[in-house]
Amino acid sequence: MTTTEPLTKVDSAVDSTSHAEEKKPSHRRTSSSASNVFNINDLEKENVDLKIAPETQQLGWKINTSPATIEDKDVLKKPLCTPMVKKIDLHFKLGLHVTARNLKGVTIKDALDVIFKQYKKKADDELEDPYLAGFEWDREECYTKFIVHLKKEASKPAPSGKKSKKKAGKE
Numbered sequence: 001m002t003t004t005e006p007l008t009k010v011d012s013a014v015d016s017t018s019h020a021e022e023k024k025p026s027h028r029r030t031s032s033s034a035s036n037v038f039n040i041n042d043l044e045k046e047n048v049d050l051k052i053a054p055e056t057q058q059l060g061w062k063i064n065t066s067p068a069t070i071e072d073k074d075v076l077k078k079p080l081c082t083p084m085v086k087k088i089d090l091h092f093k094l095g096l097h098v099t100a101r102n103l104k105g106v107t108i109k110d111a112l113d114v115i116f117k118q119y120k121k122k123a124d125d126e127l128e129d130p131y132l133a134g135f136e137w138d139r140e141e142c143y144t145k146f147i148v149h150l151k152k153e154a155s156k157p158a159p160s161g162k163k164s165k166k167k168a169g170k171e
Helices: 017-023 040-045 054-058 073-077 108-119 162-170
Strands: 087-092 097-101 131-137 145-151
Touching (some): 054 131, 073 108, 087 108, 097 108
16 A cells, blocks of 8 residues: 655654754754854954963973862963954964863963873973963964963962971971
């Protein structure tokens, strides 16, 4: 018995996307992204200058250790650059590149997390320059990426004096 009527039951062989598309709203949700956070491509079109947080240069952070080891936790919450962006590519001089993403704006912690993920399995003697020196933005070379600079020795923050007193007292 052959019928020419369309199937009424849902069959996996039948394409039923046309019904589902009618029910979906045509716009994407924007509640997850913050209002003052931009797509870097839009900023490039508008010719907006980016400013990198200067705090990144004084961290003295070793790239194969967790960003959680940084003493000043407040620095990690600061935006990596202003105006804030949803994602930024980070390029190393040896050719490695990673992307830091955060819909609410890429923070210093987001950038350090993606760098740490690449280097966490490396031993200290495998790293020629193990400390973060800071980031550089070269508008002419590539607007949408930051260049990561590394150095051999950590830049130490100003000594607080507390540790030296404790050592002197024990001796």
